[in-house]
Amino acid sequence: MALEQRLAPRLQQRLVMTPALQLAIRLLQLNRLELEGVLQQEMVENPLLEEREQEVSSSSEAEALEQPPEQSEPEAEQEADKFEELNLESYFQDYYDSRPGSPRMHEEREGIPLENILAETPSMVDQLLWQLEMTDADDLEMEIGQAIVGNLNMEGYLRASLDEIAAMGPWHLERVESALARIQSLDPPGVAARYLKECLLLQLDYLELHDDLAYELVEEHLDKLTAHRYNDIAKSCGVAIDEVAHALEIIKRLNPKPGYLYATEPPRYITPDVSVIKDGDDYRIVLNEDGLPKLRISRFYRQMLRSRQELSKDAAEYLQTKLRSALWLIKSYGQRQRTITRVAESIVKHQRPFLEHGVAELRPLILRDVADDIEMHESTVSRVVNGKYMHTPQGIYEMKFFFHSALGHSSGSDVSSISVKGKIRKLIDSESRQKPLSDARIASELKNEGLQIARRTVAKYREEMGIPASKSRREIG
Numbered sequence: 266m267a268l269e270q271r272l273a274p275r276l277q278q279r280l281v282m283t284p285a286l287q288l289a290i291r292l293l294q295l296n297r298l299e300l301e302g303v304l305q306q307e308m309v310e311n312p313l314l315e316e317r318e319q320e321v322s323s324s325s326e327a328e329a330l331e332q333p334p335e336q337s338e339p340e341a342e343q344e345a346d347k348f349e350e351l352n353l354e355s356y357f358q359d360y361y362d363s364r365p366g367s368p369r370m371h372e373e374r375e376g377i378p379l380e381n382i383l384a385e386t387p388s389m390v391d392q393l394l395w396q397l398e399m400t401d402a403d404d405l406e407m408e409i410g411q412a413i414v415g416n417l418n419m420e421g422y423l424r425a426s427l428d429e430i431a432a433m434g435p436w437h438l439e440r441v442e443s444a445l446a447r448i449q450s451l452d453p454p455g456v457a458a459r460y461l462k463e464c465l466l467l468q469l470d471y472l473e474l475h476d477d478l479a480y481e482l483v484e485e486h487l488d489k490l491t492a493h494r495y496n497d498i499a500k501s502c503g504v505a506i507d508e509v510a511h512a513l514e515i516i517k518r519l520n521p522k523p524g525y526l527y528a529t530e531p532p533r534y535i536t537p538d539v540s541v542i543k544d545g546d547d548y549r550i551v552l553n554e555d556g557l558p559k560l561r562i563s564r565f566y567r568q569m570l571r572s573r574q575e576l577s578k579d580a581a582e583y584l585q586t587k588l589r590s591a592l593w594l595i596k597s598y599g600q601r602q603r604t605i606t607r608v609a610e611s612i613v614k615h616q617r618p619f620l621e622h623g624v625a626e627l628r629p630l631i632l633r634d635v636a637d638d639i640e641m642h643e644s645t646v647s648r649v650v651n652g653k654y655m656h657t658p659q660g661i662y663e664m665k666f667f668f669h670s671a672l673g674h675s676s677g678s679d680v681s682s683i684s685v686k687g688k689i690r691k692l693i694d695s696e697s698r699q700k701p702l703s704d705a706r707i708a709s710e711l712k713n714e715g716l717q718i719a720r721r722t723v724a725k726y727r728e729e730m731g732i733p734a735s736k737s738r739r740e741i742g
Contacts, residue, residue, distance in 0.1 A: 289597040293604060293648045297538045297553055300601075304558050307594055313587045314594070317561040389421065389456070389527035390414055396451045402444075409436055409444035413457060421456040421524025422464070453523040461521060462487055468519045478504065479512040490516070493736060537656035539609045539664075541620065548620060550609045552602055553656075560595050562588065604641070608649045611638045612667050619667070623659055627681040630668050685716065686726050693732060701738040 295303060308314045387395075393414045402410060412433050416425040423445070431441045448457040454471035458464035465483045474480055482490060486498050490513070499506045520526070540551045569576065570584055615634060618626035632643045632650075639646075650664035669681045692710055696702045702710070704723045711718050727734075 285593045285597065288593050289600055290648065292597050292601045293645070294651065296652045296654075297536055297557070300598075301556055301558075304560065304594075304598070308558060308560070311587050311591055311594075313563050313566045313584065313591045314560050315563045316558040387527070389417070389419075389524050392527060393417075393448065393451055393456065397448070400447060402447060405436070405440060406444045406447065409434070409441055410448055413441075413445055413448050417457060417524065419524050420522040421453070421458070423457050423459050453520070453526050455520060455523040464521060464523065465516065465519050468523075469515075474515070477512065477515070478502065478508055479515040482509070482512050483516060493739060535654050535661055537661055538653040539605060540656040541609070541613055541658065543620075543658055548613050548617070550606050550613065552606060554602075560591075560598065562591055562595075604645065605649055605653070607639045607641075608635060608646055609655060609664075611635045612655070612664065614638070616667050620658055624687055625684055627667070627669065627683050629681045632668060682726070685711070685718065686730055688714070688716075689723060689726055690730060690732070693727075693738070696738075699739065701735040703735045 292300065292303070308316070394411065397407065397410045397414070409430070412430055413423060413425075416423060416430065418424050427438060427441050427445065430436075430445075431438050445457060449455075449467055451457075454468045455464040456467075458467055462483060465487075466480065469475060469477070469480045469483065481502065482498065486501065489495075489498050489501075495506060495509050495513075499509050502509070536553065538553055540553060542549045542551055566584060566588075570581075570588065576584070612630070612635065613620065615630050615638075616628055618628060632646045636643045636646045650668070653664050654661055655664050655667075666683075669683050688711060689707055692702060692707055704727065705720045707727075708718055708720045708723045711723070724734075732738075
């Protein structure tokens with residue numbers, strides 16, 4: 266049987282990620298601040314893009330560019346007439362006045378006072394080394410102290426053994442212990458401890474409570490304290506339960522992670538991408554476009570493309586490529602804004618009770634609900650709500666906040682998991698501190714209100730809110 270080669274047509278469908286589609290997806294995922302950076306960068310890299318002064322929609326701009334240019338009065342003559350109308354002497358007056366010896370016409374303004382300039386927040390290491398330099402430590406103790414401070418973690422604990430510190434020099438172990446004692450006497454109290462008990466004892470020493478019952482509880486009965494065995498502690502110490510409760514209140518006010526006092530993060534500023542404004546009985550969606558450049562194709566390069574005979578082949582190809590890229594960007598940007606608006610309008614339609622009354626009226630909502638409403642794919646909705654914020658009459662929320670699973674109610678309507686978490690927190694806030702509610706008891710209380718919820722779900726929601734179990738919430742009384 267002889268083999269032969271033939272050409273045969275075959276029809277098949279497949280999804281191709283064109284450059285325009287890739288750009289549209291990329292812009293859709295960006296929040297407002299990221300989008301501003303991308304648009305500014307595109308204006309730098311693409312000479313055909315410029316910022317327009319008049320309010321023209323991005324989509325109409327892109328559509329107008331695709332139409333053949335109408336023949337009108339030559340723009341060059343118009344520009345020439347405008348140029349001749351300029352009063353050059355007046356235009357350059359500011360330049361002449363800025364020469365040395367010329368009278369200064371602008372307003373004198375004082376600079377920002379040096380003491381008002383925001384400085385960098387000092388770290389824990391900086392603070393400890395500065396305090397160490399203020400002591401009477403000798404050069405060797407300073408060197409050892411720097412090694413100790415360099416081996417502290419963010420919580421303020423020493424994560425290297427004394428033998429390991431001594432081997433760095435090498436230094437004698439006695440000098441290392443002396444340097445460690447000096448570091449532990451610095452602020453914040455409890456810093457450079459090697460374990461929790463030492464950290465708490467250092468703080469009690471700083472408060473001059475080494476003869477107090479609290480010191481004895483930490484030193485001798487810390488394991489019983491963590492297990493809430495208060496009656497056993499009272500019997501072992503030969504004191505009343507009220508005295509144990511008083512000592513426990515002192516211990517609770519100690520800081521188990523002193524290093525976090527200096528673990529400050531820079532403030533995070535949230536700029537909402539969408540604002541929901543109440544207009545009468547309705548709500549209106551307004552996109553936040555402050556600071557975003559309004560793009561258009563440069564008139565200069567548009568005129569250059571019309572007169573192709575004056576361009577070389579390479580220059581014409583370059584301008585055509587940049588023109589195509591600019592059109593993709595303008596179209597994708599307009600499509601992004603329209604998509605975000607549609608998703609925001611759908612969220613407002615589904616969550617209108619929340620806008621009126623707050624979190625207690627938040628309705629269950631999933632991506633499919635919005636996707637079906639605006640006739641788009643769930644992945645598109647997911648890209649829109651990810652990392653973007655919405656300003657509402659109830660405050661600023663991430664757009665993902667409005668999507669939650671549902672729990673059944675005896676009335677037949679579903680309740681949002683956020684509303685259920687609020688009910689759980691309310692029950693815990695009003696419970697008796699001596700007899701806190703267990704997860705099973707909370708589930709029972711919610712079932713009495715008509716909510717169909719299991720104990721495991723209550724435990725899950727409680728842990729998500731960072732609330733400890735009932736055993737850890739119990740207080741002595």
